[in-house]
Amino acid sequence: MTIDTLGGLTNSDQCSTLVLKIGSALLVNADGDPRRAWLDGLVSEIAEMRARGQNVIVVSSGAIALGAARLKMPKGGRASLSDAQASASVGQIALARLWSDVLEGHDIPAAQMLVTLDDLEERKRYLNASSTLSRLREAGVVAVVNENDSVATEEIRFGDNDRLAARIGQAAGADAVLLLSDVDGLYDRDPDEAEAKLIATVEGVSPEIIAMATVESSSGMGSGGMLAKLQAARIAERAGITLAIINGTQDRPIAAAIKADRGTLFLPQRSDTARKAWLGGRLAPEGVLTVDGGCVEALGNGASLLAAGLTEVEGEFERGALVSIHGSKGERLGQGLVEYSADECRAILGLREGDQAAKLGYTPRAAVVHRDHMVHL
Structure with a gap:
C-alpha cells in the first residue's frame, strides 16, 4: 500500500517499518547539551507507533556535537578531521546513553549500530547489516544507527545522515524514511524569500527539483542540507520507499506535522529488486x-x-x-x-x-x- 499522505507514516497498515532521522541541531543545543525535553516528546511518539505495531529505526546524529562540548573542541568539533574523530569517539558513548535512557523510560530496549560507508557499499557487509536490523526487530529493540565518525575519513564516509537513513531504509526493507529538519520541507526557492512555496508532494527527483535545493545546513552544526535530503529521496524512490521531510523543531514534531498536514512527501517511482536497489543506492x-x-x-x-x-x-x-x-x-x-x-x-x-x-x-x-x-x- 503506497504512503501518499503524512498520516500514512504512523499508520501500521501502510507503514510497517519507519526509519526516523534526527539531526544534530534538533538533538543538541548550541551549548552542546542534549535537548532532553524535546527528545522525551519525540520518544513518546516512537512508543505510540510501536504500540500500534510499527517497527521504528532511529538514525541519530549528535555524537560529534556532544563530544566536542565535552572536550571543548573549537567549531563544534569540526575544525579538522582529527577533531571530529576524537569528538565522535567521546560523543558516541554519550549519544548511546542518552537514547538508551529515554527509550528505557518507555520500557523499550535500545541497540547502538555504528556503520561506515564501506559497510553498506560492500554487498556482504550490507547483507550483514540487514540481518542485524531484522533480528533486532524480531527482538522488539529500537536500533539507533549513526555513522562511525571516529574511524571514517573524508574519502570513506557518507558525510550526512540523510543518505545514511535512506540506505538503512533499504537494508531494513522499510516502507518509509522520515527526515526531521529545521524547515517544513522542500520549498521552490530559498524559504526565507517571501514568495517561497512549500512543495507538498514530489513525484520523482528531477534536475528541476534538485535546482531548488540549497547545500548549506542552516544550523551550522550538522553536515547535511536540502541537497543531501534530495539525494536521500533519490535513493529511497528507486527502492520503493516513501521519504518525507517535516519540521522537527516543535514538541512532538510528527504529530504536529500530521495535524497541520505540512511537509514534503517524495513518492516511490519504482521498486527495484533488492540487489538493484542496493546497486542504485551505492555512493562511491x-x-x-x-x-x-x-x-x-x-x-x-x-x-x-x-x-x-x-x-x-x-x-x-x-x-x-x-x-x-x-x-x-x-x-x-x-x-x-x-x-x-x-x-x-x-x-x-x-x-x-x-x-x-x-x-x-x-x-x-x-x-x-x-x-x-x-x-x-
Whole structure:
C-alpha cells in the first residue's frame, strides 16, 4: 500500500517499518547539551507507533556535537578531521546513553549500530547489516544507527545522515524514511524569500527539483542540507520507499506535522529488486564509463553496455568495481558492476566483439557492464 499522505507514516497498515532521522541541531543545543525535553516528546511518539505495531529505526546524529562540548573542541568539533574523530569517539558513548535512557523510560530496549560507508557499499557487509536490523526487530529493540565518525575519513564516509537513513531504509526493507529538519520541507526557492512555496508532494527527483535545493545546513552544526535530503529521496524512490521531510523543531514534531498536514512527501517511482536497489543506492563509484549516443539508446531499451559503445574510461579500477555510466554530454545514466579492469576497458574501447580477443588475449566476456548488474539512475 503506497504512503501518499503524512498520516500514512504512523499508520501500521501502510507503514510497517519507519526509519526516523534526527539531526544534530534538533538533538543538541548550541551549548552542546542534549535537548532532553524535546527528545522525551519525540520518544513518546516512537512508543505510540510501536504500540500500534510499527517497527521504528532511529538514525541519530549528535555524537560529534556532544563530544566536542565535552572536550571543548573549537567549531563544534569540526575544525579538522582529527577533531571530529576524537569528538565522535567521546560523543558516541554519550549519544548511546542518552537514547538508551529515554527509550528505557518507555520500557523499550535500545541497540547502538555504528556503520561506515564501506559497510553498506560492500554487498556482504550490507547483507550483514540487514540481518542485524531484522533480528533486532524480531527482538522488539529500537536500533539507533549513526555513522562511525571516529574511524571514517573524508574519502570513506557518507558525510550526512540523510543518505545514511535512506540506505538503512533499504537494508531494513522499510516502507518509509522520515527526515526531521529545521524547515517544513522542500520549498521552490530559498524559504526565507517571501514568495517561497512549500512543495507538498514530489513525484520523482528531477534536475528541476534538485535546482531548488540549497547545500548549506542552516544550523551550522550538522553536515547535511536540502541537497543531501534530495539525494536521500533519490535513493529511497528507486527502492520503493516513501521519504518525507517535516519540521522537527516543535514538541512532538510528527504529530504536529500530521495535524497541520505540512511537509514534503517524495513518492516511490519504482521498486527495484533488492540487489538493484542496493546497486542504485551505492555512493562511491570507482570510475566513469562514457558511452556514445547509440549506446545510450540501447541502454534505455534494457541492453547491456558493450565495448563498442565505449568512448572514454576514467579512473583506476578492477573487475567487479562499481562504475558510473555517463552519456556524451556528461549526463549520468546509471551505475553498475564492471566486468573488466580499467586498463582492459581502455584496450577494448570502441571495439566490436570480434576484435576484442586480440587485445585481451582471451575470449571477451558478454558485456562490459551486464544489464543484470546495472541500474538506471
